[in-house]
Amino acid sequence: MLLGVLGGSCRHGLFGPGPDQLRSASEDFERSLRFQDYGGAAQLVVPPRRSAFLAARRKEANDLTITDMEVIDVQMAPDGKKATVLSRMRWVKLPSVSEVTAEVQARWEVVGNGWLLVGLVGGPFPELAPSP
Numbered sequence: 677m678l679l680g681v682l683g684g685s686c687r688h689g690l691f692g693p694g695p696d697q698l699r700s701a702s703e704d705f706e707r708s709l710r711f712q713d714y715g716g717a718a719q720l721v722v723p724p725r726r727s728a729f730l731a732a733r734r735k736e737a738n739d740l741t742i743t744d745m746e747v748i749d750v751q752m753a754p755d756g757k758k759a760t761v762l763s764r765m766r767w768v769k770l771p772s773v774s775e776v777t778a779e780v781q782a783r784w785e786v787v788g789n790g791w792l793l794v795g796l797v798g799g800p801f802p803e804l805a806p807s808p
Contacts, residue, residue, distance in 0.1 A: 701784065701792075702761045702784070728804075731803075739770040741768045745764070747763050760783055762782075765800075781796070782795075
């Protein structure tokens with residue numbers, strides 16, 4: 677009976693990352709952006725987009741400060757392998773001293789055993805905009 681319970685609890689892992697892992701990845705990405713840990717944020721971006729993201733961050737150096745991010749909605753695809761996270765983001769980009777507030781759509785996909793960001797619509801990261 678114990679083996680049956682353990683087997684049943686492990687079976688969930690066979691289906692890949694779920695909503696809890698998505699929430700964690702999204703929060704980690706947002707936290708990394710807020711603390712200007714762009715290397716950490718880049719680890720949550722699909723490999724083909726990482727170098728462009730990091731190059732843009734090096735170019736802008738400390739000109740961008742994310743002041744707040746708040747998740748508004750999460751939409752999971754029926755297959756559970758894609759999701760869109762809608763957030764409200766606030767930032768200041770020098771030389772402006774005005775804070776900008778906008779809604780951003782983060783598009784996530786399951787890659788391997790985890791969720792990775794494949795695109796970001798809106799916000800101060802044009803290099804993460806989805807390809808047309």
